[in-house]
Amino acid sequence: MKRKPQALGAAAIVAALLLTGPPAFASPAPGAPGVGDALWPTAGNGGYRVERQRLSFDFADGLESYTATSQLNLRATQSLSRFDLDLLGPQVREVKVDGKPATWQSTSDGELVITPRRPIRDGARFTVTVTVFNTAPDLEKNPPAGSDDLLNGMWRAGNHVQLHAQPVGLRRVLAVDDHPSAKAPTTVSITTTGSANSVANGRLVSTSVSGARTTRVFDEPRPLATQLLQVGVGPFTVVHRRGPDGIDLRYAVPTDMADAVLPQLDKTFPAAIEFLSRRLGRFPGSVAGVYATPSGGALETQGLTWLSAGELTPETFVNNGFDGVVAHEIAHEWFGDSVAVARWSDLWLSEGHARFYEWMWNDAHGRNTIEQNARHAYEVHRKWLGANGPVAAPDAASFGGSDSKPFAEGVYAGGALTLYALRQQVGDTTFERIERAWVSENHDGVGGTEQFIATASRIAGQDLVPFLRSWLYAKGTLPPMPGHPDWHAA
Ligand SMILES: [Zn+2]
Incomplete structure (x- = not known):
């Protein structure tokens, strides 16, 4: 676009x-x-x-x-x-x-x-x-x-x-x-x-x-x-591995931390790619990798994910669930990287998806279930809707002059919650077909909110425009969650 x-x-x-x-x-x-x-x-x-x-x-x-x-x-x-x-x-x-x-x-x-x-x-x-x-x-x-x-x-x-x-x-x-x-x-x-x-x-x-x-x-x-x-x-060392579907993996890790960091990468990084490929189709590129830095942080830099070297050491990795962060950043390779956001107000398409698949990964790895995470987000949603406005129409003034706008919780959790609601509405099989269509039709391109709504409606064979808009543009309170009439906002 x-x-x-x-x-x-x-x-x-x-x-x-x-x-x-x-x-x-x-x-x-x-x-x-x-x-x-x-x-x-x-x-x-x-x-x-x-x-x-x-x-x-x-x-x-x-x-x-x-x-x-x-x-x-x-x-x-x-x-x-x-x-x-x-x-x-x-x-x-x-x-x-x-x-x-x-x-x-x-x-x-x-x-x-x-x-x-x-x-x-x-x-x-x-x-x-x-x-x-x-x-x-x-x-x-x-x-x-x-x-x-x-x-x-x-x-x-x-x-x-x-x-x-x-x-x-x-x-x-x-x-x-x-x-x-x-x-x-x-x-x-x-x-x-x-x-x-x-x-x-x-x-x-x-x-x-x-x-x-x-x-x-x-x-x-x-x-x-x-x-x-x-x-x-x-002073880092670059090692190469063969990844899922024959893609090249490249890990750049601080040389003095390589022995401590590489086992966790080998265990988690290809597994996260496989986990997501099963749901979304082939990894979008032919090369994936990591720049593990001493500074901390994590970011979905295309084909070369920035990860914190400190979080990848055995002492911290197992206990704090950093593998969920790895899955989150890998999910961005499809959502945000391959399919870039058309406008910054479409950021939920990137961060909401990454959070949703992070929930899914954690569910599959013995942590909170996706229902538990979605329910918690639903219960607190009035707080972030009140702070920064609707999920797909964040209020620019609410962010002040920050360089980080609009990376607010409403975009992450609200986006993931919208996807959960969509899955509840159309069922697992149709939801997966929508997701696969979105990432394949817009591969290495750009996508926006109304385009996603149109794709979802077409693939599901039903008019999802009022349903998705009611989640994405809600100002104070989100609609009832399909299948969970007992969920209430605090
Ligand atoms: Zn993210």
Whole structure:
């Protein structure tokens, strides 16, 4: 799915053509500064599509800073006098359009406004190259003081570097079209000094050494949303395994923790892929893996899941149910990664599904049943509906200026609860058919809420529009749970 044309509606364009005949080319106008996302109006951009992105990182010795270059192949969807990329913070060194210097202006709300020497015609393919200088703050010396904003971007944890780009953090690292609907095949090049290893999404396609400097190039041919990029640098070891359905597994683990971490990964990671493949169909890509970092945290970075190395040690892994988190992140490979959200208000399609299959995994592994988890979520739902609004229409104002909006409990638990209600309504077999249709029809694409509702109705052979809307857009209280008339909200 792509952004809409701006000023003129289709009817107006037809009328204009009838009156004047087709113009030689439309007069160039600025591309929109955003895709019109209600939660982040300036996220992403209008007037072009990204067809391919090549992102290069050249780290200084010591990893405190880096030079980053984005080379984006774009195709204009209107005649452009100028266009925007998203960039917030880094120092711009150079901007070129089709190899020629372009004028640019960086705004305080995260837009890099680029004016090429000549306007770009509607439909034309062109290349923009932006080089920036940036620093990678040390998380241990400067721990974030309560603000999620500080976590977004590229940072160091001890002697490791990692990236937290979700949801709009990549613009803090280099210039990109920073919206999940702007997916594109991605090549990442990482240059480091000394013995540090490096890793990124996709496959390692080349390694070259020049003196003390090593450059590794990774290629992800599947479209990748900017929020799902991962770039890791540090003293880690990469091991390869053969995974379910013949996919390649790649684990990047801190070298000094490899013996402690790998047994848990070997036990859980392929098992989680198998568990989900049985329900959803084949894993969406041909490569899967983990970047296990000393910093903690977990994120569904496509084909290279970020997991906390500390949580993968035997001391903590067995007791705290971290395997449920692994299953959650793997579920995102289908929901959120392969099928990206069309708008941020559709986030329940990603996080709700991941939570639902996490519940399912935990149920199958002797923890709370899915009914217990759903019942608990149902009982407390008024709290999160009151805090942030409906599951599929979160209230932007309720999140303030946080970089983490709209990752709120209502999106996770409310999304999972909606899926549970749907399963109760249509039965297990039909529910599984809906899920399989959703991930296969939108494989490596983009999906939104109304599209999911239409898919569910078509596959179930019944009009589920009123039912699903009553769950997804409820303002104060959710409908009664099918099959559980005894469930009540507190
Ligand atoms: Zn998640």
